[in-house]
Amino acid sequence: MAGHSKWANIQHRKGRQDALRSKLFSKLAKEITVAAKMGDPDPDKNPRLRLAVKEAKSNSVPKDVIERAIKKSQGGEGDDYEEIRYEGYGPGGVAIIVEAMTDNRNRTASNVRSTFGKYGGNLGETNSVAFMFERRGEILYPLSAGDEDTVMMAAIEAGAEDVETTDEGHAIYTAVTDLSDVSTALEEVLGEAESTKLVWKPNTTTELDLDGAQKLMKLIEILEDDDDVQRVTSNFEISDEVMERLSA
Structure with missing residues (x-):
């Protein structure tokens, strides 16, 4: 997302990196399991699995974790996971896409909708922001x-x-x-x-002031903390001045 790497740096300075790392490993492993279940368990024969493994390795996921995730797919795990995309608007009219992988659609929908509402967003219909x-x-x-x-x-x-x-x-x-x-x-x-x-x-970005940026960061943080959410993308833009104040 626009501003994503800078946001990652802010999170790092706040000392959340260890918890975020563990959660990231879990989400990458889930993607590997589902990719292997949907196709061949051999990455060389399964493009989606090959990309999932490559992304896991680039994030320093241990080899044994990757291998275990692939084996899970052959043991029946990953059968019930469903991929769902949620779309909506955050503070300042910023567009947000939430990609989830869940075994309980009602639970995930309820959590995502609640988070949007609680932190200044508004969950929309499918394709309400994807065109951006x-x-x-x-x-x-x-x-x-x-x-x-x-x-x-x-x-x-x-x-x-x-x-x-x-x-x-x-x-x-x-x-x-x-x-x-x-x-x-x-x-x-x-x-x-x-x-x-x-x-x-x-395709386009929306610039936020300090107040809007603070609210959006909180919304994204809570969404990404949800175990069912694989990734969150937004079209926000933050000036260097506002970024410095956020990092302080």
């Missing part, structure tokens, strides 16, 4: 992977659609169906990526 985003494959590399021209050329040759370089790193975007092949090709040239996954990329 584009579904893309995203591959992230640090600046140390190479200069802008080097990464751009590598991305073009690998079949990527776009590259955005900022002071935080290189973001390479692909068509949804090309993500796995492009990421594999890039690894041969640039090495292992920091992140490889499907994302909702905002």
Whole structure:
């Protein structure tokens, strides 16, 4: 999401990184189990599983956790998980997409709706905000992977659609169906990526003042703490000045 990496840094400074790390491992493992259950348990034969494993490894998920998650799929676990997308608006009119994986649709819907209402948001209907985003494959590399021209050329040759370089790193975007092949090709040239996954990329952003940013961060924090929620994407934008005040 716009501002996501900066938000991650704020969370880190607040000392929540250990709890967040444990929860992230759990969610990545769930994705691996479901991906393996829906297809072949061999990552080489299952593109979704291959991406799930790659994303888990980029987040330092231990090998035994990954292997255990795949084995769970063969033991019947993951049968009842259902993927659901919720959409709505947060403080300041910011668009929010919540992707969940649940074995109890009523529980998850109730929790998400309650969180939106409690923290200044408004849960909408399906596709109420999705039109503000584009579904893309995203591959992230640090600046140390190479200069802008080097990464751009590598991305073009690998079949990527776009590259955005900022002071935080290189973001390479692909068509949804090309993500796995492009990421594999890039690894041969640039090495292992920091992140490889499907994302909702905002077409437009909404800038927030300090009050709106504080309220939105709380809403996102509570949503991401929900065990059924896999990821939260928003189109917020926060100025450096407001970001500094949030980080203080």
